[in-house]
Amino acid sequence: MEIVILEEAAELGRLAADAIVALLQHRPGAVLGLATGSSPLPVYDELVRRHEAGEVSFAQARAFTLDEYVGLPPGHPEGYRTVIEREFASRVDLPANALHTPDGAAQDIPAACAAYDAAIAAAGGIDLQILGIGTDGHIAFNEPGSSFASRTRIKTLMHQTRVDNARFFDDDLDAVPVHCLTQGLGTIMEARHVVLLATGEGKAEAVQHLVEGPVSAMWPATILQHHPHATILLDEAAAGRLTLAPYFRQSWETKPAWQGL
Numbered sequence: 001m002e003i004v005i006l007e008e009a010a011e012l013g014r015l016a017a018d019a020i021v022a023l024l025q026h027r028p029g030a031v032l033g034l035a036t037g038s039s040p041l042p043v044y045d046e047l048v049r050r051h052e053a054g055e056v057s058f059a060q061a062r063a064f065t066l067d068e069y070v071g072l073p074p075g076h077p078e079g080y081r082t083v084i085e086r087e088f089a090s091r092v093d094l095p096a097n098a099l100h101t102p103d104g105a106a107q108d109i110p111a112a113c114a115a116y117d118a119a120i121a122a123a124g125g126i127d128l129q130i131l132g133i134g135t136d137g138h139i140a141f142n143e144p145g146s147s148f149a150s151r152t153r154i155k156t157l158m159h160q161t162r163v164d165n166a167r168f169f170d171d172d173l174d175a176v177p178v179h180c181l182t183q184g185l186g187t188i189m190e191a192r193h194v195v196l197l198a199t200g201e202g203k204a205e206a207v208q209h210l211v212e213g214p215v216s217a218m219w220p221a222t223i224l225q226h227h228p229h230a231t232i233l234l235d236e237a238a239a240g241r242l243t244l245a246p247y248f249r250q251s252w253e254t255k256p257a258w259q260g261l
């Protein structure tokens with residue numbers, strides 16, 4: 001894992017956007033893994049800026065999101081498909097049929113989950129997966145105890161996750177769904193490059209486990225320690241509990257200029 005500690009969230013967004021733009025320049029039909037939550041928003045804002053400046057096109061790209069709530073009415077403003085359309089897809093030239101999201105309204109949920117994994121595989125796998133991290137160490141909606149081998153499936157949300165996400169539902173905990181569909185940890189680990197963003201003191205404990213803790217299903221993000229190409233972008237607050245922070249800073253400052261993320 002490469003750990004990058006930066007001053008501001010906007011800087012994190014610029015670096016992640018650099019990696020996506022470089023990927024698309026090299027491979028215009030790349031497969032992007034998109035995440036919801038507030039952490040990736042600076043990435044999307046930066047990509048939109050670069051798209052408007054004519055620096056990047058998504059016209060040939062494909063995108064898969066990580067997860068979706070179960071039980072929200074179609075078109076609900078906080079359904080993750082609606083969120084990713086609003087925050088990113090509708091602001092760039094990604095074709096509507098190139099955006100894939102798990103179907104939280106499917107009648108046959110196991111079949112919909114299997115079809116989602118199959119669609120990712122048929123697209124050739126994900127080239128670059130953007131990730132956030134939950135305060136309990138979840139990635140996508142893989143809550144503590146999730147199998148490291150898991151595939152896209154239905155999960156029950158932890159109480160803490162629902163409390164954290166109630167801010168998107170007018171602070172009404174009862175309005176936050178109890179179930180979700182999520183790519184599994186095994187699915188996410190197949191992405192060729194994962195770029196995780198975490199900002200703020202509230203993420204410091206999860207980041208400490210992710211970077212310096214033992215690999216454990218109790219902190220699902222720790223599986224990324226086994227990923228061959230994982231980049232962890234942090235602000236100072238999220239990095240606040242890292243014993244090795246001085247080493248990570250030195251490593252970033254002395255990184256050879258030819259090496260990308």
Ligand SMILES: N[C@@H]1[C@@H](O)[C@H](O)[C@@H](COP(=O)(O)O)O[C@@H]1O
Nearest residue numbers: 036037038039132133134140141
């Ligand atoms: N399913 C999403 C995750 O993909 C996201 O990483 C997490 C953190 O969100 P935020 O970035 O808003 O802190 O929230 C949700 O639970």
